[in-house]
Amino acid sequence: MSKKKILIVFGTRPEAIKMCPVINELKRRKEFATIVAVTGQHREMLDQVLNAFSVIPDFDLAIMKESQSLFDITINVIEGIKDVIIKVVPDVVLVHGDTSTAFATALAAYYLQIPVGHVEAGLRTNNIYSPFPEEFNREAVSLITEFHFAPTKATKANLIKEGKLPKKVYVTGNTVIDALKTTVIDDYSHPDLEWAIKADEPDSNSRFVLFTAHRRENLGEPMKNMFRAVKRVLNEHRQVKLVYPVHLNPVIQEIAMREFGDCPNIRLIKPLDVLDFHNFMSRAYLILTDSGGVQEEAASLGKPVLVMRDTTERPEGIETGVLKLVGTEEKDIYREFGRLLTDPSIYKGMSSAENPYGDGQASVRIADILRDSLTK
Incomplete structure (x- = not known):
């Protein structure tokens, strides 16, 4: 045959x-x-x-x-x-x-x-x-x-x-769960990750947040709202470290540098390859994103995700509780991000939610x- x-x-x-x-x-x-x-x-x-x-x-x-x-x-x-x-x-x-x-x-x-x-x-x-x-x-x-x-x-x-x-x-x-079985490894290190999760950090409030924003429909005011909300929270929680792999789109890079460039606990880096990105996700405390695929990847890793969009085509994660749709308004992102950092019960509920996206x-x-x- x-x-x-x-x-x-x-x-x-x-x-x-x-x-x-x-x-x-x-x-x-x-x-x-x-x-x-x-x-x-x-x-x-x-x-x-x-x-x-x-x-x-x-x-x-x-x-x-x-x-x-x-x-x-x-x-x-x-x-x-x-x-x-x-x-x-x-x-x-x-x-x-x-x-x-x-x-x-x-x-x-x-x-x-x-x-x-x-x-x-x-x-x-x-x-x-x-x-x-x-x-x-x-x-x-x-x-x-x-x-x-x-x-x-x-x-x-x-x-x-x-x-x-x-x-x-x-x-x-979802085949992304298959991918994570290959890419997430125990013996992993990266200088930007080491900056974000210093082993010798004495303050128990030191946590690493991964941030991504790139969607076409969010360019302009929605993206500025995201960045301003995040910056307000990070200014109030100085021990929290945020890493943002900035999309190659020059418009996004310009907005990111203007809004985040003077914030000492935010690090802007080049886009990560898949192995790096998956391992950053696996070590993050929580994730803010307007991406689609990240919602599935993070859910499979037990990471709470604030989805900075008005709609999502992945409602299963919303229903189980690992994802929360927060829109693109500054006040809403600011409120929900702050709650995840300050309310252990909310964080525990999201991080222990069931992964609805597959078994690899x-x-x-x-x-x-x-x-x-x-x-x-």
């Missing part, structure tokens, strides 16, 4: 973190020929993840350019991945999540009548402008998808409610489903 060809396409750092475990699992299966194409929607941050998981792409579209727009990304991905699909003629194309790479790739596969498998399917806010453009992307990909790999029962329910055939929706868990076997389940479906 000839091997079934699986073309896996992604282009950003978050996609890579969640797809590399799938790639490595599929490559272990003799029934598959696994081909990897990256679009380079992100560049430096994408390459860091590929190196960490020892994944070498077969195709690299290298589409990234300075000040690229959504129009640039979508057009260039469709044009580039069309040629790859025509050359490979895969049995299925796997995409991940909600990026413009995922949307454009799925559309190209549809035009060429190649089945699409959607990893992390079914996340919804039901507002196509929040997050933007991610909510539209994932809803659009679902219209095209043949294999819906939903991370939770709730995401499966979203897809069934939209009319997707139950037999084509599979609950697998999602990649195995996805590979098994593809084997059973494609090799009948």
